[in-house]
Amino acid sequence: MKLYVYDHCPFCVKARTIFGLKDTAFDLVILLNDDEATPKRMIGKKMAPILEHDGRYIAESMDIVAHVDGLSGDRVLTGASNPALTDWNSEVTGPLYSLAIPRWANAGFEEFSTPAARAYFTRNKEAMLGSFKDHWRPAPTISRR
Template sequence: MKLYIYEHCPFCTRARMIFGLKKLPVELAIIMEGDTDTPTRLVGRKVVPILQKQDGSHMAESLDIVQYVEGIGAPVLTAKSDAALDAWGQAAWKPALGLIIPRFTQGDFAELATPEAREAYRLREEKAFGDLDALLQRTPELLAQINPLMAQLATLLDGRSEETGLSDILLWPLLRCLSIVGGLDFPAPVLAYARRLEQQSGVPLLFDQQIH
């Protein structure tokens, strides 16, 4: 199977996670930023991730891909959904985006490997979020919003079973995104959780790319 992705994208990370957790081989294919032809040819619209299945057909939507791959062989998403973790992700999403987006446009990702691709991404995010330099200047304000949430998450994760479920597929990609943010607190239980799923999924965190 082949998985078309952006390296930075949290929705693509969901699909990468399930392959790693299930120890299933998959070929990763990068779609460059600004490339609308490839995804449109595969699924009729500009979207990632896209899975090319064993029969050569293609499917989009991250959670649909997760469900499809989970159905191959023995299940690994055996934990029940955790409403508290899901609610945390919803609460953290908006301030997280404010921190993540301006840093992602500066990040070292394969889909941004050319000046044209990086500029296409910057323009796309600027259209959605406005002046990215101004957004980066709001870092102290946004950290003040999200650091208490990270402390709250630590209490939710401390002592939690290591059994994996759909809530982890939703939560961990957001934490991976946040690992690019310099100055963000990762309390010990949150860091241990992030590192454990990094190892189990084979998808690297972004601490080595931190931008303050």
Template sequence: MKLYVYDHCPFCVRARMPFGLKAIPFEMVVLPNDDEATPIGMIGRKMLPILEDDQGVLGESLAIVAKLDALGGPRLFDGAPATDIAAWLARWDPLINDLVIPRTPDPVYAEFRGAASRAYFTAKKEARFGAFDGLLARTEEFKAALSPALDQLAPILPDPEHPGIDDIVLFPVLRSLTIMPDLAFPGPVAAYLQRMSERAGVPLVTALRAMV
């Protein structure tokens, strides 16, 4: 069983998490970000994650999560995310993107080790989000706005010892913020990130930097 991913991609992290949380063996393949041919050849469009097994290929992160959840043991990821978690993500995702996206084409992620991959990502995302230099110049403004949001999140965090669909949608977004080494997380949020990283087998970006 192979899972094709980009390491930076929250949707790919969603698909990775059940392997760790349910102890399912797999092979992870990180594609260069500018590799269009492989995903288009597999599912007809440039989109990851893609799961490949003896039954064929499957795209779309939550479909992969559901398939893995059904492989054995009690189902963990049924249902919809809690209303408060879904509302928090909907409210703050645009701001998180403003902080994360311009920092993403970083060689700390395997898919961006090549200059062409970094240039490809930058061109695509600047067309959607605006010039990276302009976003980076507003870092302190964005961080100040995010700080109370992280405080609001602390009391509604899921329990990483009892993983569920809330973790599948929340952890990947928070993990993406760890690309900012100077971002201060409230204690409960930092503890949640660390424990879910350990349980899911998905290193935080701070840990990736220590490996490079």
């Protein structure tokens, strides 16, 4: 099994976690952020995580989690979803990403190991959020929310 991820990606962290919980071996592949060809070849669009297993690809983090959880032994994720946690997650995602994304762009993640990969991330995320410079100043205000 191969799991294709970005280190900065929360959905990728979620997909990686099940391997530890299940003590399941896998090959980890960090994609360069500007590598559009690899994920498009596998799933038709640029996104991560992607699990490659038995000649097929699974692209959604929770689908990956469910797949790996069901491969062997007892399932470890058997409890009901908590709607309060889902609501809280929806509430904090915007402010959290406003804080995190500009900082991820400056971090030493492997997916940004080339200038082109870091520039690709910065260009695309600034198109969504606006200039990263504008997101450094309000950090104390946002973090109090």
